[in-house]
Every structure is written in C-alpha cells, then in structure tokens.
Amino acid sequence: MSRIMKKKSMKYEIIFSGFGGQGVLFVGNLIALAGMYQGFNVSFLPVYGPEMRGGTCHCTVLLSDKEIASPLVYEPGYLVIFNLPSFLKFIPRLKRGGLALVNKDLVKVEEIEHYETLCANKKILWLPLNTWAEAIGMPLALNLCALGALNKLLGLFPEEILIKALREMLGKEKLPLLEANLKAYRKGFEEVEAYESSLTKS
Amino acid sequence: MSRIMKKKSMKYEIIFSGFGGQGVLFVGNLIALAGMYQGFNVSFLPVYGPEMRGGTCHCTVLLSDKEIASPLVYEPGYLVIFNLPSFLKFIPRLKRGGLALVNKDLVKVEEIEHYETLCANKKILWLPLNTWAEAIGMPLALNLCALGALNKLLGLFPEEILIKALREMLGKEKLPLLEANLKAYRKGFEEVEAYESSLTKS
Amino acid sequence: MIVKVLEERCKGCGLCIEFCPKKVLVFSERRNQQGYKIVALAFPEKCNQCGICYLMCPEVVFVKEDSFEK
Amino acid sequence: MIVKVLEERCKGCGLCIEFCPKKVLVFSERRNQQGYKIVALAFPEKCNQCGICYLMCPEVVFVKEDSFEK
Amino acid sequence: MSQLFRFPQSLKKTLFHYCPGCHHSLIHRLLCEVIDELGIREKTVGIASIGCSCFLYFYIDVDIVEAPHGRACSAATGIKRARPDLLVFTYQGDGDFAAIGLGDSLHSASRGEKFTVLMINNTLYGMTGGQVSPTTPLCQKTTTTPLGRDPQVHGYPMKIAEMLGNFEGVALSARVAVNNPKRVLSAKEVLKKAFLYQREAKGFTYVEFLSACPVNWKMDPLSATKYVDKLTEIFPLGTFKDIG
Amino acid sequence: MSQLFRFPQSLKKTLFHYCPGCHHSLIHRLLCEVIDELGIREKTVGIASIGCSCFLYFYIDVDIVEAPHGRACSAATGIKRARPDLLVFTYQGDGDFAAIGLGDSLHSASRGEKFTVLMINNTLYGMTGGQVSPTTPLCQKTTTTPLGRDPQVHGYPMKIAEMLGNFEGVALSARVAVNNPKRVLSAKEVLKKAFLYQREAKGFTYVEFLSACPVNWKMDPLSATKYVDKLTEIFPLGTFKDIG
C-alpha cells in the first residue's frame, strides 16, 4: 500500500459544462485528443441533457499517467463552467481545493445564493469568456478561449500538440477554421499569462 | 400405504390408434365424454403424427374413479388397434395381461414378425372391423364398431349414456348421423355378445 | 399411353379424369399404400398424348419412365 | 397589431418575417431565455392584421392576449 | 378564420422542444385548432409515436398514449375497436408509419379502421439523427446514405398517400404542406375533413404533411421551408382518395 | 412443351404431404420445370416460408433455407445482397407474404430486390386450419370469421399483385392460376419470365398463384379447382407490371 501512495500520480479530472451551443463537447473531445497525443491515458465521457435539442450538456475528461478505470468522477479537480445552471450544478461537486474556470459573462456572483458557502475551499477563476471571444471577432469560440486559459494554468501539452488535435477534430471540411480556433486558444492562454505575470509583479 | 392398496381402484387406460381417416380421435373423445357422463374422472389426450395431413394418429383415454394425474401412460391396460403400424408400435407397450382389440381386416398375423414373443402374456381379440362396418353399409364407422365391442367387454356405461355423448359430439349439424353411428356401435356390441355367448355355449 | 403411372403418388383427386379431353381415365377399385383410389387408363387406345393429365396432376403421377428413374 | 408577441416562445426561425406581406416584422437585438433573437414589429402601423404571421409561426408566438391567458 | 391569433384551447403552453423552423409544432397547432373547432377535445384520444414528436403529450391537451415505434396504427385499432365512440388519431413520422410500421399501417388502412392518421413526412429519421427513410428522395444524402440515396441500393421513395388511395377501406387520403400561408389553411381544412369523416365512421382517414427538418436537411429554417416546394415535385400535394 | 411427361430433374421423388387436390404441389412442379429449363439448379437458393409449404425442401432439389413466418423476403434480401450471382426465390403463402410479412414484402419490392417471389394465394391460412387472411374474399367463412368475412370487421381483401404493380422497384407483377391446362402453361411462362428478369437484374419479380385449398374451403378437389374460376372475379388474372 505504502508503495502505491508514495508515487504521486498525475491525474487531471475535468468537467466542462454549458449550453448546447457553447462547444462544450467539442472542447472536451479536443483536450482528450491532445492529451492522448501528449502521451496521457485519457477518457472523454459526454452527457447530453434530457432535451433532445438544445438544453445543457456536460462532459467529463480524464487525463492520467496511469490506467483509467472509471470515466465518471463525482468530485473533479477542475471545472470549466460556461453558464449559470452549470455553475449551480457542478460547483458543489468540485474537490476541496479544486479549481473552477467560470465564464464571468454569463455567471454573475450576484445571482448566486450562498455563494460563500458554495465556494468555500474552492478556487474560482472568473474569466470573461464571451468578451474575449467577441474581442477577437469569434463570438462562438469561447470554448477555445477557455481551453487556452486552462492549458496555461495546467501546462498539459504544448501548442503543436493542440494544433495536431485541432486539425484532426476539424477534418478536411472545417480545416479553414483552424486559424480562428487557434486565435481563440491563444487569446485565453495569453490573457491568463498576462494575469499571472501581473500577479507576480504585484 | 396398505390402506391405499387394499381398495381396488377402477382405472381404465386405453389407447386408440390408426390412420387419420379411421375416426381414432372421434371415438377416443366419445368414450371420454361418455365416461364423464357415467361419473368417471376422465382424460383424453390426442397425439397427431408428424405429418400435417393424413398419417397415423393415436389418443390416450383414461377413465378412473380417482383423480387422474398424468394423462399419459406408457403401459395401457387396453388397446384398440385399427392398422398395422399401430399394432407394431403399441402392442409392445400393452400391460402384461392387457387386452388389445385388433382390426383383423387390416392387420394380418402373417405380416408380423415375432408375433408370438410380441404378444406373450397379452390378450389379443381379433375383430373384422372393416367387414362389420361394411356389412351395415357404413364403411367409415369402424371406430364405432370397435367402441361397441369394447363396451360390451368392459361394461363402462349403458347405451343411453353413449347416445347422450354421441348427440353432444355430433352437434346440430351432424345429428342426422346419430342413427348410423349407433347402428355401428350396436353391431360391434352384438358381435361380441354373440361371440361371448358362443364361448359360453361351447 | 407410353407413360408410366406412378400409382403410389396418386391421391385420387380426380383432376386428371376431369380434364382428360378423351375421357381415357377412370378410378380403379385398387387403393395404394396411402389408401387412395388409383387412377387407371380405361381406354388407353383413345389417348392422344396431349399431356393434359400430366399438366393437371398435382402429384406428378404421369411420367415417362426414363425421366423418373434418372 | 393588437396581438401579444409571446417572446419567450420565439425561436428566431424568421418565417414570420419572410411571409409578412407588409414587411412589418424584423429581428430585434434582444435574446430570450432560450437564447434566440426575438422578433419585433418594426412598423406596427403597416400591419393589416392578415394573420399570416400567426399562420406561419411554428411556435405560436403571435396571439390574442385573452386566448393565451385562458 | 375565427381561429387567427387565438392560442388553441387544446394546446398546452409548454415551449416546444423542436428545432427552430421545424414544422412539427406548426402541425401541432393545426391539429389543436381542428380539435377546438370541432369541439371534440373531451372525447379524443391521441397516440404518440416514436420520433421527434414523441413528446406530443407535453403539447396537446387530450388523453394520449405512447405506442412503440411503428405500432401507432395497431394501438389506435385497439382503442377504436374497444371504444368506437372516441375520436382517435395517431401522429407519426415517415419512419414510424412507413418503415417499421408499414405492415401495421397498411393493414389498418385495409381494414378501414375508423381513425385519423397525421403522417409527418420529413423524408428522414429526425429523432435518431437523419438516417434514410422510405420517403427519402433519390440522391438525398443522409447519415446512412453518405453518397446520396441510390435506388439500386436503398430503393425508391415510397408514395404513401397515393398507395393508400387504392385501398378500399380508406375514406380519405391526402398530402398537404404547411410551407406557405395558403397551404397552411388548406392543410387545416383537409385535416378537419378527416376528423369529420372519422366521426361519421366513413373509414380510414390519412393526412400526410410534407414537413421541414432544417437540422437534418442541414439548411436554415427559411431554406428548409422553401425546399418543401421542391419536395412537392416528388410528392405532389393533393387528395388521392375522398369518398365524399 | 418438351417438359410434358418428364418428371422434373430438380423435383425430389418424395411423396408430397399436401392434401388431395391441393395446388401447392402442382406449383412445385412448375417451379422445377422452370429451374430445369433455365438450367439454373446449381446456382439457385430457395427460401421456404412457414405455411403448408414449409416442407418445400423435401421436394425441391436446390439449396434451401427456412425463414421465420413472414420474413422470407428479408432473408432473400440478405442472400441476394451477399451473393448477387445466385438466383433466389421465395415460396410464400398469402398469410406469410401479405399478413405478417407485408412490411418485409413491400419494402423488398420497393427497394427493387432482385429475386423472385412465388406467392401462393389460397385466400386463407392453410397450415393453421383455415383462418381468415388478408386475401380472403368478402363473406367467405373461415374458422375465425364464423359468419363470413365482414368488411366492417375484418377489412377488405388485399390485391397484392395490383398493389405491387405501382412500385417502381418491381420488374414483373402478375397473377396466374393453375386450375386448367391452359392456365398451367401460361403460369409457367410467367414464372420463367420472372426468373429471366431476375437473371438480368431487372428488379423485383412477383408471381401470385391462385391456389385451391380443398380441405379448408371444405370442397372436394374438383369443386375447389373449379372455384378458382370464381376467385378470378375478385382477383383477376393478368400482368400488372412488366418492364419488358
């Protein structure tokens, strides 16, 4: 037993959640694919809401250097939250000390009851995802912005790997969208970079 | 245990067997119905041959003054045999000391291999059923002739009961056939009566 | 008629008798193993080989010998 | 127009706009809770109450108030 | 036209789950208008089938039972035989009625069962993601005909309304569309007639709606609605039987 | 006419189990004559269906597989798709093809599957003891229509050959009878054509035989054969589609 516990394993459990149209499943799939290229064991589990069309949806992505047994996890270490219902549903499930990236354009602290208790012992990073996405002229690419931010924070894989995964995901037909997606990714990445260095500076 | 064995129960196990067109199932059903009217517990189990049309068929009729469990019996006490295949199939299954009424018009002793061993300890009564039936101008009613003979031998029920059962079986549509059937029944009955009294005389 | 009558196949339906244009065929008194009355050629000399009996017989009773023995 | 626009029902399909013979309707910049752009009467005065918007709207957005409140 | 701008009484206020520009909900409204106008809400039983419209009961305010995929006509037969006094309709997709359900559907028609079928023909399986259906036009690409429907492989589109026109038990067989205001109005008249015939126990009544499925046709709502005009070239509108 | 008095090569010598005067066996013989004349015995696969003819394989000397009741056309589709070089036929009763099998049958026709159907229409379920079938004439008594077929209860007889005539995928649809010598000969010609069309991959080929069932019609063989004439008034003989 002691042997097993000594070696700190590297395992990222991430839930992405938002509206149907916010690219939740795309970004989850993308990070899993990039994770695989990076050499992780990965799993990606999409869950569609009860509505056939529209509605909320979420997905669970696991990246680990060990075999992954369950693709489901109740208490993820990371959350990427795109809208309010997702915030309310998943923040309670975030691990103690876990980190949530939250879309501050659609989730307003004022609208959340018992915010303090809800988020006690949890790190919340508020990101204006819609604003970023609109700033680069890609209002739908907030998912990639979030991914940029997340990868800056976790350092999961280098950009080449992401590009490889993105290419694969877009396929021939949608390849022209590569640059735009990349731009969004970089936007998120750089914003967090700037934020972090601002922290270091201050 | 001894109590049970003391009271001799009345139980008749009869198998009728012949070609499809020989009225095997009709006569089996009829005797079961008459038996019921007479107050017996009865069961009637038809078995159609593997052929859909034509072919041989047989049925098992049980009449008993006790509850009948199995409607199937391997070793019947009585057989009514209308043709050769039936003879070969069922004689081996006849109980030791059991009685078989055999249609001598279609079953010829010469055609039977090992006749002696086959019929050892079994009573065979040879009846010219086709001849009797033709004699009364009802070539198809050999089944009723056989029933008359059988009832004369076993004394299962009086003629009124048979008439009641026959009426029921024929239904409204075929009621006109009642007299003819009865005639055949009586023919069999009387032939055996005559035969028995001839025995007594000699 | 030069054909064989495969008596064991006959089921006594009477279609051949009905359709034979020359009224060659009748039921005999004999029965086959299946128990059916067998058809017979009452007037073979009248037969014109038209083949109608073959055409109408549901049991393929009327055949050239060599075709059955194949 | 004397009818109520049940904005929450609108899915922004644009059929009403297309078929309105008087070109009364346009998309507004507002979005409803479902996230769809809501239709608005840009020129209510031009409306002739023909009912075509009601007929073509798959979401029953255009209705008389009393009929919905029933 | 009294119905204009009236939210039908027998339509529930729930928001529809259908995609933007889908004709299913428009047809729901027509059905409710007809039920209201005939005043039959309280003696009507509907059968919801399996397809995009499986949640029919969330919208139409009459007694409704769900039937397994393709079996709506048999369930309706059971209902109508048991309770001939009720007015009974089925609401079925082209896949439900004409693929898995073809046997049930045609036998009901042939027996002249006295209920009304609303068949929503969007030429593919909406609910399961756009696979080929018996009514998919030749050459149309679907998720299971990636190169387009080839008659040598997937057969020919079935013309159900025409086929039913030849059945003795059928009292009314018609194909309508709802892709312009005039057609909406006449579709409603045909549907009303179907219920009237049912009330008079005239026979099987069948109304086929050509219906837009923007999502699986991969079109915007407007183009999809326009495209229905194109479909009428393959599936002509009209009444193929009307025993009057 | 070379076939006259020739016991067909592809007919086994086993005695038929059919009732006296049943047309099933006559049609078996015709089928074998056609197989012999076309010389296709060695590349033919037959599908036996469930009905009085379920023992087809005891008589016809070609490779045969049994299909569940009503599914012969689907099984044939599987065979023909997998091995288009084989000649494939189904042999089905009216109950098998048109009652439980209607969906399978019509979809195969609509897809234009390239096999041949022999449909033996004796207007009822022979094997199970004479129940009503989709092709039972009005007023005919059967074991489940004790008062005769009433169209208000049991619906109208289906005219399958006519119906198939309207299907695009169908190359040949015809109804024949074998109740007199001329008809026997022309039935054979039609059946031969069906196999020829199949060989040329022209489409679905369907030959419906009006067939006597003396036992369940409660007639002697001769009357039953004559009664087929009467049936032709309801089910006219002829070719309803022939793409030539």
Next chain:
Amino acid sequence: MRNKRVLVKGVEAVALGALEGGCECYFGYPITPQNEIPEIMSVELPPRGGVFLQAESETSAINMVLGASAVGTRVMTSSSSPGISLMSEGFSYLIALELPCVIVNVMRGGPGLGGIEASQGDYFQAVKAPGHGDGKFLVFAPYSCQEAYELTAKAFELADKYRNPVMILSDAILGQMKEPLELKPLKIKKISKEGWALTGAKNRPARVIRSLFLDSAELAKRNLTLLRKYQKMEREIRFEKMAEGGEKVLVVAFGSMARICKEAVLNLRAKGYEVGFFRPITLFPYPKKALAELVSSQKIKKIIVFELNCGQMVEDVALSLKGMGKLISKSYPPSVIPFPEDLEREIKKCLNSSDFPRV
C-alpha cells in the same frame, strides 16, 4: 344446483376462463397449438358485445392489446413461442405503461419453428425476461383444465389490480388434452379504471400514458416503483405441495410435467417410498420461501427438478435453496415427453438405497 360439467381441451378452458374473467376484447394471430382460443373468441365475443379481431401479426396483436387496455377494457391475446418472441417489445411497453392484460403462451418446442408438441422451453423468457429492460409479470402455470379456467379468469382481476400484464404459461399437453371442467361461476372482481384509463379528458385534466423518461432520475424512480410492484405480487404466490413428514426426496415440477410427476410420485408413495412433491403454480414470483421452508423443515435431502426443456426452472429452485440439499436436474429437451413410468424409474435411481429403505 350443480354446475355444468363439460369435457374440454385446456385451450378451451382458457378461453372459457377468459370469458368468465370478463374479457371484453381479444386480439391475436393464429399459431398452433392454440388456435382454438381465437376460434372460440371469434364465436363468443361478438354476441356479448365484445371485440374479436385477428391481427395481421403478433406485433400488431400485442399493440392492439395495448390500445384497448389503455382505454380501460379487459383484453387478452394468446400465442405460442415464436409469436411470443415477436411480442416481447410489446410486453416491455405494456409493463412500462402499466397497462393490464392477459397473455397466453401455449409453448411449442423450440428453438426456431421447432415442433408443436409439448415443451417448457420458454420458462426463462416468461419469468426472467419477457422483454428488454427489467420488466416482469405474474406468470401462472396451470396444470389442469380446471386450473386453466380458474387462473385465466383470475388473471384478469390481477392484471387490473397490479396494472400489469399477467401470463398464462401452458403447453401442448395441457392445451390439447381434454378433461372435465366444472363451469363454476367465479367471483372475479371488477376493478375500477376510472383513475387512469384514457376516456377523453372530460371534467378532468388530460392524461398521458408513457414510458419515455429522458431524465435519468425520473426513469430510475419509475423503475423503483415497478420493482416494488413486482415485490407486492408475492402476495399472489401459489403452489401445491405433498410432503407431510419424513420425505427424503422432493420432486419439483410445473405445468403438464407436474402431472406426469405427480402420477409417478403417487405411485411411489403408494408403494411406500418417501417421496414428496412440490408444484409452483406462480412461476413469477417464484415460491422461493415456501420451497426453502419445506426443504428445511422436512430435512429433505434430495430435490429433483423435472422439466421439458434444457434445464431452466432448476435455477430458480437452486436460488430458493441456496445450497440446501442435493439438487438434481432432470431435463428432457423438447419434445420427447417422458411417461410416468420413466419418471418413477428416474426417481428411484436417485433414491440411494441406504438412505431410503423401502418400507
């Protein structure tokens, strides 16, 4: 006054029982060996104002049943093995929709088309998986015409009581044999369906009968409700036993096979052998407790299960006994039916002479 006694086939007894149970509608498709049921229904129902309709297939028949049940009528269908398989999607829906009906399966010997002689090869299908997705129904296995009549009638009441289909599982022996039936009037309860049946939304909100629940919590709740209902059905458990003390061997069988076994057991008992007999009449829910209690209280050492299949019910017996006693499975692959004499021999073989001296 004495009730009328008639000599009928098992399948006729089923039809008569259905009429006694208040059956109003029948939908079915012919299949041997149960064609007498539709044939009788086609004669008897219309004059009583009921409905008889021969469907074009088993799939349509079961869905006609679904429709008629949804509007509150007492309805039944009957078929045999292949037809029952075709109905299994429908069964699952009926269970999910909580719609009562009576289903008769007069089994034939499978798999495939098989043969038309007696078989018990559909035991598992009936009790473990009548359809997909965890659905269950009450299954009765009558073993005499009288029981077939009474259980079929009762089945209509219980179907309504539980709002669930009930199956009568029979076979060709019971189906085709004739024996006397006392046509006694049974007190079958009418159960009001006003609370749920679809009759037009008059003076009440419209009703919905559905099985689609895309919300997983809702579906799970529903499945729990159904599960509890199946558990409640344990109240209906019926069985017959013959073991008053001292038996060391217990014969277990159901349906026709139980008749043949009973004959053998009675014969052996008459000869002094200590052989008991247990016959489950409900196959689902299975009389597990009763069987276990019997075996443990009587200290029975060997349990022999006879079936006309490749070994199915023996699993429920094993699950009941949980290791108690020595379990022996005697299965007769369809359709060779053993005679009572054969069974006597088999039972005797199992009697280890030292354990079971002949008295």
Next chain:
Amino acid sequence: MRNKRVLVKGVEAVALGALEGGCECYFGYPITPQNEIPEIMSVELPPRGGVFLQAESETSAINMVLGASAVGTRVMTSSSSPGISLMSEGFSYLIALELPCVIVNVMRGGPGLGGIEASQGDYFQAVKAPGHGDGKFLVFAPYSCQEAYELTAKAFELADKYRNPVMILSDAILGQMKEPLELKPLKIKKISKEGWALTGAKNRPARVIRSLFLDSAELAKRNLTLLRKYQKMEREIRFEKMAEGGEKVLVVAFGSMARICKEAVLNLRAKGYEVGFFRPITLFPYPKKALAELVSSQKIKKIIVFELNCGQMVEDVALSLKGMGKLISKSYPPSVIPFPEDLEREIKKCLNSSDFPRV
C-alpha cells in the same frame, strides 16, 4: 512499428472491430445510442466490396442477417433494447438454424422506450432467453474501447467456430465515451463454411437449413446437440480478477459498471482495504467455476454484486456460489449511474469493521 492509436467512442470501436473481424455485410435499423455503428458501416463497407443496408425494421434486419449468413458471409447487426426485443424471434431461428452472426446490443434503460442513458437491464434477456425455446448464445461484455474492438473482431471467428450467433452486450457509457484505441491487427481466423453454406447445389447434394422438426425424437436430438454446443462454449469463458490473497470482500460487476467498480476497488486497495474484484467478460457461459474457486480458495466472506438494473447478474453469482459466502446485491435501477465515490462508500458499508480492520 507502433500501431495507430485513435481516440474513439465505444460504438466506433465496435464498428472498427467488426471490420477487423472480417465483417462483410451489415443490416440494421437506427436506434439511439448506437447509430454510429450503421453510420460507419455505411461509409466503410461498400468501398471494401461489402454490403451495407438499412433495413425497414429490426425484424427485417435480423432476417437479412439470417439470409446473408446462410450463404456463408460474415454478417452483423446492431441495435438497442427495444430493437433487440423485436429481433428475439430471429435470434431463436438463427440459433436453431446454426447460423453464425454477430449481434451488438447497446442497452438503454427500459422497460418500454425508457431512456438513452446507460443501463444493464437486458442481462437476463441476453444470457437466459435471447428468444423462445432454450436457445443460447455467447455473450461478451467489453468494458473498454480496446476490449470492444478486440472482442467484436473475435466474435466473428467464434460465431463461425460454433455456427451460432454471438452477442456483444454494451451500454451507453461505453458506447458514447471516447478513449484511445490501439488499432492492432488481430489474428482472426477465417473458418471455412464450404461444408454447410448455401451456394447452389453444384457437384454436391442440395442442402437444407431448417428448424422445423415435427418428429419429437428428431427435435429432442437436435436440442441435445445444441445443448452440447453451448457446453463446449465454456472454453471461451473469459474474466478478469484482482484478488491475490487475503481479500475478505469481493466486488463483482461487468461492463461499464465494472469500470466504475474497479476505480472504487483500486482506491480502497490503495487505502489498504482488503477488497477484491471479479469481472466476467463472457456473460454466457458465465465463469461460474472461476468465481466459485476464487471465493473458496481465498476464503472470501462477502461478495457484492453491482449492476445497473433491478438485480439480474446477482442470480448467476448466487448460482455460482451455491451458498458460499454472504452475497450482497447492489442494484441501481436505470438510469441513475453511481460514481466511484458512491461505490466506495457502499463497499465500506459492507465491510464489517471487526472482520475487516483497516490496515
């Protein structure tokens, strides 16, 4: 050279496995959650000279399979619960006719239409009664994309080997989740069908493939042959176990549920709890012996069975154990799926602290 790794859904892995296994024909009817299988097949098969055909129903699909199998091609179909029920007559025929094929069931939560989330509610149907009349087939329950790929490919070989259908039983979790799949070439044997397939009676007597046997002795013989074949299939039994000694509690689960359980078990073991794990990979034949041996050899005291249904596989576990150990059934009625954390809690609850001190 390293094999290609791709990130795929379970259902895609099944389709890729089928292609690797030599699948030549696919017939099926759409149903969620497995539509990716026909969609992939419609793209992949025709260019390889194979056949893809969307049938008009599940009943026709399974009978197209029957036809294609009879002429000797490797053929498959896929569906989900209600569609599988509709195929059950066809399954019974395929078994009776001894025709090989591969059937995929990506279960949804029933009964009826139910929901599209993960469920294991069709366990009984798959292993006890895929159709009427005693028929059985090999059932594999993969729990990862890799296993789905490999078992599906292998299924084609085993189907041909036993001339019997083989089922891949999966669910929406495995079906819809993506994980890396190593596309390794598998050595799937081609098995000659020249001895029985229908290819035209050239230079040999005509062949008949049939299931109707009206002679009861003939039918019984045939059923015995089939029974022996099922027994032979025990050679194919596969399972995974994790219990090297000292475990006092054994967790048993299959398919997706086994993944969730494994996570819980690994976590508990890491924390020092003595918990073992057993996962049947073949559900029929069930690894009864292996399970019993494990329990008896390790002196395991408690066995917990986790399932996403109302309690089905627990019966096979009970039948394996015959009373050994304390059996605990933890069933989750579809479709609320527990998290590994929930299971950890459940397992701990079962650990009686005195028996199982935390080390």
